[in-house]
Amino acid sequence: MRAAVFSTKPYERKFLEEVNLNYGHDLHFLDMHLNHRTAVLASGFKSVCVFVNDQVDKETLCKLATGGTQLIALRCTGFNNVDLKVAKELGLTIVRVPEYSPYAVAEHTIALILSLNRKIYRAYNRVRDGNFSLDGLVGFDLYGKSVGIIGTGKIGSLVSQMLIKGFGCKILGYDLHQNQDLEAQGVKYVDLVSLAAESDIISLHCPLTQNTRYLINEELINYMKPGVMLINTSRGGVIDTKAVISGLKSKKIGYLGLDVYEQEESFFFEDWSNKIIEDDLLERLLTFPNVLITSHQAFLTDNALSNIAETTLSNLRDFEKGYPLSNSLVDVDQVEVDNQKILIPTLGRD
Numbered sequence: 001m002r003a004a005v006f007s008t009k010p011y012e013r014k015f016l017e018e019v020n021l022n023y024g025h026d027l028h029f030l031d032m033h034l035n036h037r038t039a040v041l042a043s044g045f046k047s048v049c050v051f052v053n054d055q056v057d058k059e060t061l062c063k064l065a066t067g068g069t070q071l072i073a074l075r076c077t078g079f080n081n082v083d084l085k086v087a088k089e090l091g092l093t094i095v096r097v098p099e100y101s102p103y104a105v106a107e108h109t110i111a112l113i114l115s116l117n118r119k120i121y122r123a124y125n126r127v128r129d130g131n132f133s134l135d136g137l138v139g140f141d142l143y144g145k146s147v148g149i150i151g152t153g154k155i156g157s158l159v160s161q162m163l164i165k166g167f168g169c170k171i172l173g174y175d176l177h178q179n180q181d182l183e184a185q186g187v188k189y190v191d192l193v194s195l196a197a198e199s200d201i202i203s204l205h206c207p208l209t210q211n212t213r214y215l216i217n218e219e220l221i222n223y224m225k226p227g228v229m230l231i232n233t234s235r236g237g238v239i240d241t242k243a244v245i246s247g248l249k250s251k252k253i254g255y256l257g258l259d260v261y262e263q264e265e266s267f268f269f270e271d272w273s274n275k276i277i278e279d280d281l282l283e284r285l286l287t288f289p290n291v292l293i294t295s296h297q298a299f300l301t302d303n304a305l306s307n308i309a310e311t312t313l314s315n316l317r318d319f320e321k322g323y324p325l326s327n328s329l330v331d332v333d334q335v336e337v338d339n340q341k342i343l344i345p346t347l348g349r350d
């Protein structure tokens with residue numbers, strides 16, 4: 001199958017090319033994001049392959065359909081950047097990778113918690129500079145602390161288990177659906193306000209939906225414990241960044257670990273070290289000593305990249321051969337589809 005593969009980086013192409021030896025698709029790699037301006041580049045391609053920060057909105061979909069595209073294959077799980085209703089109206093098929101490695105994201109979440117708590121990122125720079133002072137590096141024992149997990153699906157469950165078994169933490173869970181297996185392992189489900197009020201650490205693992213946009217807002221932050229650690233490896237829009245910056249300034253939030261940011265599509269995955277970043281919220285976040293940001297890299301393990309490539313290329317094969325599409329978004333639970341109604345990023349760039 002001939003496919004225009006948008007937003008590809010060398011570290012990902014390697015896996016797509018290796019796995020493609022078994023499939024023989026005609027893959028055309030493009031660095032840039034897909035959006036209404038770049039959609040023309042997919043003209044004549046039966047399939048288009050996209051990633052988390054591509055903007056698959058109405059305008060883009062119309063241009064793709066006009067250009068002859070029939071299939072859009074997401075190389076990710078979330079589909080908050082796709083207008084499913086318009087895709088259906090245009091007769092476009094959307095497939096995704098429902099799961100590739102929840103371990104990768106869960107382990108990165110733990111890495112953020114540990115690095116922030118024990119200030120590893122600061123200690124590393126200090127020691128390399130010949131500064132062996134310990135001032136300002138005091139952390140806390142994770143043992144016995146209460147951790148609030150918002151979203152106890154695949155990733156949230158693993159984070160809960162790692163914190164219970166590995167560190168002796170108490171877990172407070174909040175989800176639309178309670179997981180009985182997790183309850184049996186000690187997770188206590190509570191309402192959102194209780195979770196905010198009782199947790200020493202809060203970690204976000206729910207999708208970005210109409211219901212979860214700005215779930216972490218000024219009101220909820222007011223309920224949190226002074227000095228709380230807030231971790232987000234889900235989607236940037238779950239946090240109201242302005243409210244979190246106020247919380248950091250007032251010292252209500254003691255630690256912030258982010259792998260995602262609400263306007264990340266303009267910056268993440270790219271080298272901006274020699275350019276002016278015209279995003280005052282991101283720049284402000286970078287000034288705090290107790291904020292640790294990674295650039296949407298929680299998924300980035302060789303296992304995950306290999307699984308993404310395998311599922312994506314088998315999705316293309318299934319469509320081409322007319323096999324049943326097990327990863328089609330038509331098969332997604334209707335509640336999930338309703339929840340994830342279009343939430344297109346607002347600041348797209350080519």
Ligand code: NAD
Nearest residue numbers: 151152153154155156175176205206207211233234298299
């Ligand atoms: P999942 O579908 O297995 O779990 C999501 C959980 O969130 C479900 O249990 C669901 O019931 C719950 N949920 C949905 N709406 C909710 C709400 N309003 N309030 C509370 N809970 C709610 O998904 P997953 O595989 O665990 O992934 C979780 C999220 O992690 C994804 O949606 C994605 O945004 C993010 N993610 C990030 C990366 C990364 O690299 N940073 C990689 C993969 C996934």
